[in-house]
Amino acid sequence: MDFPSVERAVKVYRECASAPSLSSASLQKTGDSVFSVHSTWSQRDLERECNIKYRQTHIVTLDSNGQIGDVIDPGTNTELNSEQLVRWSPSGKLKAVLRKIKDKKGDEKQYLEVWNNIAKIHNINLTALDKHGKVYEDGEFGCLEWSSCESQLLYVAEKKQPKAVSYFDKSKEGGSEENPETDAKKKDPEVKGDQFVHRQDWGELLVGKHSPVPCILNLQTGQVTIPEGLPNDVSVGQAIWTPDDSGIVFTGWENEPYRLGLIYCRNRRSAIYHLDLSSQTCNTISITGQSVRSPVFSPDASKLIYIQNSCHGPHMQCAQLIVYHWESKETKVTVDIVQRPTEGRPFPGLYVGRFEQQCWLDNETILVSTAWRSSQTIIAINICTGEVTRLTNGPDFGSWMFCDIKQRLILACRSSPTRSAQLVVGVIPQEGDISCINWKPLHESSVILSDVIWSVITLKPKTEQGSDIDFETIILKPKANSGSQEKKLPLIVWAHGGPHSVFSTGYLLLPGLFCQLGFVIACVNYRGSIGFGQASIDSLPGFVGTHDVKDVQAAAEAVIEQGLVDRERVAVSGGSHGGFLSTHMIGQYPDFYKACITRNPVTNLAAMLGGTDIPSWTMTEAGMDFDFKIAPSAEMYAKMFNCSPMAHIDKVRAPTLLMLGSDDLRVPPQQGIRYHEMLKARGVKTRLLMYPDNSHPINKVDAEADCFMNMYTWITEHL
Numbered sequence: 249m250d251f252p253s254v255e256r257a258v259k260v261y262r263e264c265a266s267a268p269s270l271s272s273a274s275l276q277k278t279g280d281s282v283f284s285v286h287s288t289w290s291q292r293d294l295e296r297e298c299n300i301k302y303r304q305t306h307i308v309t310l311d312s313n314g315q316i317g318d319v320i321d322p323g324t325n326t327e328l329n330s331e332q333l334v335r336w337s338p339s340g341k342l343k344a345v346l347r348k349i350k351d352k353k354g355d356e357k358q359y360l361e362v363w364n365n366i367a368k369i370h371n372i373n374l375t376a377l378d379k380h381g382k383v384y385e386d387g388e389f390g391c392l393e394w395s396s397c398e399s400q401l402l403y404v405a406e407k408k409q410p411k412a413v414s415y416f417d418k419s420k421e422g423g424s425e426e427n428p429e430t431d432a433k434k435k436d437p438e439v440k441g442d443q444f445v446h447r448q449d450w451g452e453l454l455v456g457k458h459s460p461v462p463c464i465l466n467l468q469t470g471q472v473t474i475p476e477g478l479p480n481d482v483s484v485g486q487a488i489w490t491p492d493d494s495g496i497v498f499t500g501w502e503n504e505p506y507r508l509g510l511i512y513c514r515n516r517r518s519a520i521y522h523l524d525l526s527s528q529t530c531n532t533i534s535i536t537g538q539s540v541r542s543p544v545f546s547p548d549a550s551k552l553i554y555i556q557n558s559c560h561g562p563h564m565q566c567a568q569l570i571v572y573h574w575e576s577k578e579t580k581v582t583v584d585i586v587q588r589p590t591e592g593r594p595f596p597g598l599y600v601g602r603f604e605q606q607c608w609l610d611n612e613t614i615l616v617s618t619a620w621r622s623s624q625t626i627i628a629i630n631i632c633t634g635e636v637t638r639l640t641n642g643p644d645f646g647s648w649m650f651c652d653i654k655q656r657l658i659l660a661c662r663s664s665p666t667r668s669a670q671l672v673v674g675v676i677p678q679e680g681d682i683s684c685i686n687w688k689p690l691h692e693s694s695v696i697l698s699d700v701i702w703s704v705i706t707l708k709p710k711t712e713q714g715s716d717i718d719f720e721t722i723i724l725k726p727k728a729n730s731g732s733q734e735k736k737l738p739l740i741v742w743a744h745g746g747p748h749s750v751f752s753t754g755y756l757l758l759p760g761l762f763c764q765l766g767f768v769i770a771c772v773n774y775r776g777s778i779g780f781g782q783a784s785i786d787s788l789p790g791f792v793g794t795h796d797v798k799d800v801q802a803a804a805e806a807v808i809e810q811g812l813v814d815r816e817r818v819a820v821s822g823g824s825h826g827g828f829l830s831t832h833m834i835g836q837y838p839d840f841y842k843a844c845i846t847r848n849p850v851t852n853l854a855a856m857l858g859g860t861d862i863p864s865w866t867m868t869e870a871g872m873d874f875d876f877k878i879a880p881s882a883e884m885y886a887k888m889f890n891c892s893p894m895a896h897i898d899k900v901r902a903p904t905l906l907m908l909g910s911d912d913l914r915v916p917p918q919q920g921i922r923y924h925e926m927l928k929a930r931g932v933k934t935r936l937l938m939y940p941d942n943s944h945p946i947n948k949v950d951a952e953a954d955c956f957m958n959m960y961t962w963i964t965e966h967l
């Protein structure tokens with residue numbers, strides 16, 4: 249078959265990959281019925297080989313009926329290159345900015361700035377103060393919070409460690425014997441012989457983040473303090489002020505007995521703490537032995553909410569929403585885990601990482617985005633009754649991210665497989681059905697794939713698979729061919745990672761690209777994906793390599809049955825656990841798949857146990873309980889090996905492209921390297937691409953673009 253040329257693929261990549269993705273967006277009230285919307289975006293710059301960040305501002309007015317009036321785009325897009333965190337003060341009059349700048353010597357410095365509407369009014373060189381290490385700007389621990397009186401800022405930074413020196417460092421000798429007291433005052437404490445002590449960090453994408461502590465900057469004095477009374481052996485993150493600024497509340501993750509990688513893993517043992525700043529006493533608010541996160545106070549300060557799920561088992565789970573009454577200290581589960589959604593009660597449960605800073609519609613209702621089958625949807629939760637109302641459910645956009653709420657004006661970002669991100673605003677009705685929102689776009693999507701159509705099909709596993717849990721597949725088809733019988737198209741079957749994650753019907757870059765180039769794409773949300781109830785998640789551990797494999801195959805067959813696809817030209821793709829599935833598919837269905845492309849695949853769970861930052865994952869997914877002190881037996885290793893793609897290596901015939909990130913701590917590159925070597929030794933065509941300075945996602949701009957072109961040439965050569 250004639251595939252579009254490589255030049256055409258480059259052109260399509262340039263177009264589709266130019267779609268910016270939203271980093272953050274917030275609403276500010278700037279006058280009577282006038283709001284400004286500030287959004288920051290990230291966009292690939294193929295010429296500079298980096299992601300650029302820029303800010304966009306829109307003005308939204310409300311009419312006399314309180315409905316959206318005008319949307320004004322003053323056209324003030326500005327590139328940002330040094331802002332790490334931005335936070336508006338409660339009054340909206342001040343803006344705090346954490347900035348990272350390289351000095352003349354090339355050393356990185358962090359500054360905390362405060363701006364009013366005219367100019368910068370404070371600039372504190374945090375690096376020079378030397379009270380702590382780097383400030384955390386990530387989505388797991390990071391925070392930047394104004395006290396209610398707007399005179400203090402709370403953030404999280406790496407705890408300062410005593411300087412480690414050699415026993416043989418002569419420059420450290422001398423002074424102390426002559427005048428130990430004055431010398432000690434001059435110098436920070438030094439520890440001899442600790443230079444090479446291993447300090448464990450929080451793993452993949454959190455490298456160098458070991459021991460976060462809360463830090464308070466007093467804007468009047470310019471001084472930073474690290475509060476006393478913090479619990480031992482706990483990593484502090486997501487810190488907020490108590491309503492009267494007398495204390496702080498934060499999430500504390502246990503460091504002991506050792507840290508397990510945190511990113512994509514919402515099952516780490518943690519607790520919500522309250523530290524009283526004057527008495528320096530710290531108490532837990534949540535129950536122990538759970539995984540909790542994201543504490544937020546209600547506007548009237550009477551309630552604190554947070555998210556909770558088990559710290560055992562799968563790495564992503566359906567969560568509970570907990571309400572803690574600040575005065576009475578009573579705790580209530582207001583939204584519980586949903587095992588199986590039903591037709592009458594379709595809400596599949598909560599799958600939430602962190603609440604937005606402003607998530608309260610009023611003192612009873614919060615707004616949050618969550619996975620809902622194959623979509624990402626915004627829901628309103630009445631925290632007193634636990635009632636859940638779905639606010640977004642239209643046919644055109646499958647992914648809705650809640651951004652901010654001011655009064656009843658809601659800001660959201662939506663996308664679909666054929667339309668890249670678009671900011672929208674709406675007014676939540678004061679009375680009646682709160683889901684009746686007239687959404688008004690602030691701009692057009694920057695990329696529209698007009699040659700692609702998409703749909704979602706629901707599939708049930710066959711009876712012999714002993715389960716009645718259904719699953720879904722998102723199908724992308726080239727429009728030109730979608731109704732005709734003329735020429736059958738090649739199919740790429742795509743499996744997501746996790747395994748407990750999900751493809752949502754938002755903008756999907758790689759599937760969209762291949763569809764633009766004439767492929768039918770099936771993105772399979774096999775059983776175990778999030779958004780389908782906890783029973784679906786729990787059905788997979790112990791059956792990886794079987795249930796998920798069968799679901800992926802059933803999805804491929806179902807798409808073929810629709811008559812559009814040539815069953816002789818089917819390829820499979822996926823990264824991470826999706827790579828585990830891709831390599832399983834070519835091992836278990838060697839006649840069916842004609843090519844395989846895979847990113848950082850898990851190929852042998854037994855071998856991965858000793859190399860990954862999350863050894864717990866390998867045991868859990870193989871169906872065994874993880875314990876921090878477990879030393880697996882030969883039987884356990886056998887179990888892990890037997891459910892791995894490597895156990896099927898002798899049957900593989902499909903040409904296989906492996907793309908590996910050299911710095912991946914989650915799935916060590918050796919997983920892919922060994923698989924590649926085994927294929928080579930068996931005479932199976934294979935190619936391995938190793939991307940330096942890339943980790944699990946392989947998302948540096950040049951690497952990602954190269955991955956796509958190699959995927960395209962590999963598939964077109966072999967289908």
Ligand SMILES: CSCC[C@H](NC=O)C(=O)N[C@@H](CO)C(=O)O
Nearest residue numbers: 512745746749823824825865914
């Ligand atoms: C021990 S790594 C297992 C696979 C990994 N799971 C969690 O980190 C994975 O599949 N990652 C996904 C993200 O969820 C990916 O697509 O990279």
